[in-house]
Amino acid sequence: MTQRRSYAVGTGLFIVLGFLALAYLATQTTSLANFDEGSTYDLKARFTNIGQLKDRAPVKMAGVRIGSVKSIQFENDKLDALVTISVDKRFDQIPDDSSAAVLTSGLLGDQYIGIQPGGSPQNLKNGDTFILTQSAMQLEDLIGKFLVNGNGDKKSGDADSASKPAPDAGQ
Amino acid sequence: MSAQAPRRNFLADGLAQIGDAGLFLPALLAALPRSFRYFRETVRQLWFVGAMSLTIIMTCGLFVGMVLALQLYHVLSIFGGTSSTGTVVALAVFRELGPVVTALLFAGRAGTSITAEIGLMRATDQLSAMEMMAVDPMAYVATPRFLAGIIAMPLLCSVFSLLAILGGHLVGVTWLGIDNGTFWSNMTANVDVWKDVIDGMLWKGLAFGGVVSLIAVHQGYTTPPTSEGVAYATTRTVVASSIAILAIDFVLTAFLM
Amino acid sequence: MTDHSDLRQAADEAAAAVQIRGLTTVLNGKTIFDALDLDIPRGKVTAIMGPSGTGKTTLLKHITGQMRGDAGQVLVDGQNVPKLSREKLFRLREGIGFLFQNSALLTDFDVFENVAFPLRQHTRLPEVLIRDIVLTKLQAVGLRGAAKLMPSELSGGMARRVALARAIVFDPKLILYDEPFVGLDPIALNQVLKLIRTLNETLGITSVLVAHELSAVQQVADHIYLIANGKVVADGKPADIAQDGSPWTGQFFGGQADGPVPFHYPAGDYATELGLAGDAS
């Protein structure tokens, strides 16, 4: 009997250990880990181009993460992207003339929303919309511009061929 | 006799095995309601099949994570992307290495012992003895082991993957000096609970657990009752399981993506 | 042979615990039973003897439904075993004890748990009672002290006796012993003989005994069947059978290689197989 009891205890331990491991992986190594926001408030921003911005991408201010992208929708009437972001309640001092920009971490990294604080004494509240936004910088546009503006008649010929494949590769 | 034994046709042999195992599955499932009476036996098998495999699973998980981080760090440093080491380790482990390596180890550790044990029970008439004592060996011996395998695999997968990530952390952060915060935040930003963790650990784990224990139980149950037969069946469990794991992994990956 | 049919007529139909009628079994092209008829009287010890490989173990397996013949009936308590559903067969088996030729102890469990196994599976007896029953049975085979040993730690004779204890733990109505005397020393042999006798006399258990030891069988059996070539070739009381003067019994109990009972497994001509026959080409 005691033999059987010890099997049961050991098996129980094994199952608990397994589920703990699964729970740890599911909550601590995934985007769920960023869902620690106890209470948040929502802000909106419109962009003409959001690039590769995705749901749950970080929202940063002065390089510090203060929230995440909640949803991205295409607005049929305005023909632009409406991005809803949730910001941690602790950071409720964002001036209402701040600007939101879709930025890229590093040269080829993931995109996130950076908020540039303004100087207004009024703060943004739940449901407010950013007036000033700056769309995603498209690398291929940059290269195109650089090559066009860059000197040399021969190079302008190259510019077409160099810039054309880039959008395909980028999308 | 043996001199004139017909040359084995491996393809036909393999197909016959698959068909046989496929027919064995309904019998296993039919015995399921009756096996609930032997719940204790399932618990006991879970101990042998699951808990006793923990050591090898944890050790291997740790090393897989460590070597993965080491390799990735050197490759990624060429592009200046070492901060993604954690992400790539986690994704590789969750999506492929965790379930597949765990299943292969499981086939070698638990699958063989299931086959050998049942085969030996067959060879020493223990299964007949149970039949004679009015105990259905299908419900008492086969189904509990099959169930235990299915339950154990996702748990073992999770433990393996956790250790792999800790191993990657050990090498990447502690030894190679990637920033701890970067390691985790990059990982958490790119790993998805459903697509990566649940698909990999749970669905792949369950599928592999089911396939490996089906093969192991089937091979043991139908082995010729000789020591040679048991040895051959044990080998076949490993070979068939390994092929099945990798083939099913491909199908599942295509399906889940 | 006349003896045999006389007995059948004399025996009340209801008195037979097992009736076998016209059982025919072919395994791998070899005819094991050829329209075999046999009666096991209730409450008696019946011995089945015969040369090795003649199908004695196979016969016991037919009685318990582990094997099914190609034709014929096997009636146990009036139920035709080959036609029983799985549930009915299992219910029938709960009343049958079976001693396997190779013991077949469960290697996972110690001696105590092996003997307790049928009780645990089919009853909800309290632990104290199980303990008492198991220890009583182990005491009867002289192995109460070995209760905590694992099967791998037993000698062949000890394993045999544990298997015997397990077969009788349920006090079945019918016990089938497949070679219970193999590997027993004279003392243990005597004890087992006494045990079979006691079980039969005190509880009225029907016993079927497959054994090769004529002297032991003569001490315990009420009736002996001699099977060869798929048929009953002789039967009778233990005291008479060896002296009934038939060539079968004369050869079998005399232990001669030549006679109607084949010592050799069916094979082609010996000389031909060695390449010595006829013209050496």
Ligand SMILES: Nc1ncnc2c1ncn2[C@@H]1O[C@H](COP(=O)(O)OP(=O)(O)OP(=O)(O)O)[C@@H](O)[C@H]1O
């Ligand atoms: N599963 C099987 N498949 C094919 N043939 C079998 C099978 N089991 C037994 N046989 C054959 O049936 C015959 C009878 O076997 P069985 O074990 O009943 O002999 P036995 O009378 O008990 O012999 P022994 O006294 O040596 O135990 C043997 O010739 C054996 O080759």
Ligand SMILES: [Mg+2]
């Ligand atoms: Mg035999």
